[in-house]
Amino acid sequence: MSDKPDDAPAHCPGTQSETAGKESACQGCPNQGLCSSGATRGPDLGAELVKGRLASVKHKLLVLSGKGGVGKSTFTSLLARTLAAEDSNRNVAIVDVDLCGPSMPRVMGVLDEQIHHSGSGWSPIYVEDNLALMSIGFLLASPDDAVIWRGPKKNGMIQQFLSEVDWGESLDFLVLDTPPGTSDEHLSVVNYLKQLGGLSAIILTTPQEVALLDVRKEISFCRKVGVKIAGIVENMSLFLGGLSAIILTTPQEVALLDVRKEISFCRKVGVKIAGIVENMSLFVCPKCKK
Amino acid sequence: MLDGVKHIILVLSGKGGVGKSTVSTQLALGLKESGFKVGLLDVDICGPSIPYLLKLEGHEIHKCPEGWVPVYTDEDKALAVMSIGFLLKDRNDGIVWRGPKKTAMIKTFLSDIYWQDVDYLIVDTPPGTSDEHITVMENVKSLPCDGAILVTTPQAVAIEDVRKELTFCRKTGIPILGIVENMSGFVCPSCQDCTNIFSSGGGRSLSELANVPFLGTLPIDPNVSKSPEQSIIKTIPDSQTATVFKSIIENLTSQKPTVSES
Numbered sequence: 001m002s003d004k005p006d007d008a009p010a011h012c013p014g015t016q017s018e019t020a021g022k023e024s025a026c027q028g029c030p031n032q033g034l035c036s037s038g039a040t041r042g043p044d045l046g047a048e049l050v051k052g053r054l055a056s057v058k059h060k061l062l063v064l065s066g067k068g069g070v071g072k073s074t075f076t077s078l079l080a081r082t083l084a085a086e087d088s089n090r091n092v093a094i095v096d097v098d099l100c101g102p103s104m105p106r107v108m109g110v111l112d113e114q115i116h117h118s119g120s121g122w123s124p125i126y127v128e129d130n131l132a133l134m135s136i137g138f139l140l141a142s143p144d145d146a147v148i149w150r151g152p153k154k155n156g157m158i159q160q161f162l163s164e165v166d167w168g169e170s171l172d173f174l175v176l177d178t179p180p181g182t183s184d185e186h187l188s189v190v191n192y193l194k195q196l197g198g199l200s201a202i203i204l205t206t207p208q209e210v211a212l213l214d215v216r217k218e219i220s221f222c223r224k225v226g227v228k229i230a231g232i233v234e235n236m237s238l239f240l241g242g243l244s245a246i247i248l249t250t251p252q253e254v255a256l257l258d259v260r261k262e263i264s265f266c267r268k269v270g271v272k273i274a275g276i277v278e279n280m281s282l283f284v285c286p287k288c289k290k
Numbered sequence: 291m292l293d294g295v296k297h298i299i300l301v302l303s304g305k306g307g308v309g310k311s312t313v314s315t316q317l318a319l320g321l322k323e324s325g326f327k328v329g330l331l332d333v334d335i336c337g338p339s340i341p342y343l344l345k346l347e348g349h350e351i352h353k354c355p356e357g358w359v360p361v362y363t364d365e366d367k368a369l370a371v372m373s374i375g376f377l378l379k380d381r382n383d384g385i386v387w388r389g390p391k392k393t394a395m396i397k398t399f400l401s402d403i404y405w406q407d408v409d410y411l412i413v414d415t416p417p418g419t420s421d422e423h424i425t426v427m428e429n430v431k432s433l434p435c436d437g438a439i440l441v442t443t444p445q446a447v448a449i450e451d452v453r454k455e456l457t458f459c460r461k462t463g464i465p466i467l468g469i470v471e472n473m474s475g476f477v478c479p480s481c482q483d484c485t486n487i488f489s490s491g492g493g494r495s496l497s498e499l500a501n502v503p504f505l506g507t508l509p510i511d512p513n514v515s516k517s518p519e520q521s522i523i524k525t526i527p528d529s530q531t532a533t534v535f536k537s538i539i540e541n542l543t544s545q546k547p548t549v550s551e552s
Contacts, residue, residue: 066336066337067306067307067337068305069308069448070307099420100451100454101418101450101451103447103450103451106446106447107447143454144453144454146455147454148419148458149419150420150424151421154420179306180336180337181336181337181416183335183392184420184421187388210342211307214337216382216384217337217382217385219382220382221384
């Protein structure tokens with residue numbers, strides 16, 4: 001990204017340049033004082049803080065989907081719970097970066113918890129001994145409270161979630177639940193975490209074309225920002241009345257359960273299929289058993 | 291801005307995937323069936339679904355001296371559609387924009403489109419309460435905005451997000467036309483028995499809690515998704531979905547007796 005602001009004078013040397021604020025073009029620019037002070041040349045402080053906090057995290061999994069309501073939060077919770085249950089020495093954390101519609105507190109069953117602040121940072125909510133959760137839902141006074149923020153403010157909040165939460169001893173997995181779309185929240189998370197390595201994305205979809213349409217955009221997002229795609233998950237494939245059978249595969253244990261539209265879709269877009277989670281396996285009408 | 295538009299209706303929901311776009315298109319198609327001239331504006335920049343739902347993918351936007359010409363669904367020019375989907379070269383292209391760029395795009399949509407005479411402009415929004423919503427709200431405030439229809443599904447997890455959207459409307463002073471509960475049960479095609487896949491009644495209890503009108507419950511109806519570009523009122527007029535849309539449209543249009551039907 002260029003370090004020249006969009007509204008900079010014609011021959012702006014760029015805010016990171018050695019000569020920032022000192023060129024003849026800088027005369028009369030409202031930012032001349034700031035540039036010449038050298039403050040703009042320092043490293044991004046927020047990114048440094050995130051690095052300090054999360055550098056030791058081995059795996060960072062982004063749960064993405066262009067479309068809303070496909071089960072990102074449900075999948076995140078199942079994935080995190082499975083990861084945590086498999087090995088009690090494994091530390092798992094969830095960060096809910098959906099600021100306008102946080103669902104993780106409900107999905108994890110910790111709706112009325114409060115975040116506490118200590119010298120070492122915010123204490124997340126522990127769902128299990130080795131499973132911690134941070135969500136903006138814990139910071140809102142009432143469930144009616146809306147977070148009506150534009151991008152930059154959301155960016156600030158996400159940076160705080162990534163840098164100021166005290167996750168305790170070293171984390172093995174950091175699972176990030178995202179809002180639908182390819183915008184501020186996603187860019188912020190990727191910007192902060194990409195430098196640390198170990199970041200990969202799991203893309204969630206439902207079988208309908210209208211969902212796949214948005215999911216293709218998410219894949220193109222991952223390609224543009226350079227995030228590795230760990231796999232695609234097709235949710236709500238079939239429906240089982242009342243009862244549901246949940247079979248979960250994680251990207252580590254490559255297992256193909258179903259060869260369906262999704263697979264041809266994955267081939268078409270050239271994504272390696274790492275695993276498929278099939279939720280609610282069959283639809284049986286409770287009355288006529290069809 | 292938006293000269294010639296008589297009524298603006300926003301379709302909102304805090305939650306994604308609850309059927310905002312489907313409700314928007316059915317509403318637009320239904321209003322068109324009733325003889326109104328309708329505009330449909332898709333401000334979901336990152337995930338535009340309207341072109342797909344109306345089978346208009348691949349159409350292009352043209353410019354004329356008065357502004358951008360929206361895409362019309364048929365010869366009668368009774369339904370005009372605008373979406374960022376028409377501006378993308380490839381349907382796989384993702385739009386990776388931060389807020390200010392999305393804001394600028396929506397402002398262009400609101401100010402530079404030549405809608406001509408439109409009785410109702412339906413605005414389909416993305417999930418959330420952020421840049422897109424703030425921009426639309428700021429710009430339509432001074433215009434003849436009827437209000438917002440909130441779409442929800444019955445689950446608590448959707449209701450929670452919709453409550454936030456209600457607060458958004460209250461804080462920003464957008465009147466709430468009512469709540470629609472979508473996907474409230476699946477009617478088995480072989481025995482007509484209704485299964486509440488995602489529980490039921492959430493929308494109604496929310497509307498009672500928030501003291502706003504409840505507009506009806508829409509079941510999961512494969513017929514709607516089979517031909518999303520056609521009005522359910524026309525294709526299967528006896529279905530529950532059609533009845534609910536009819537009553538919503540009656541509600542909307544009877545409040546404004548000033549509109550002359552063409």
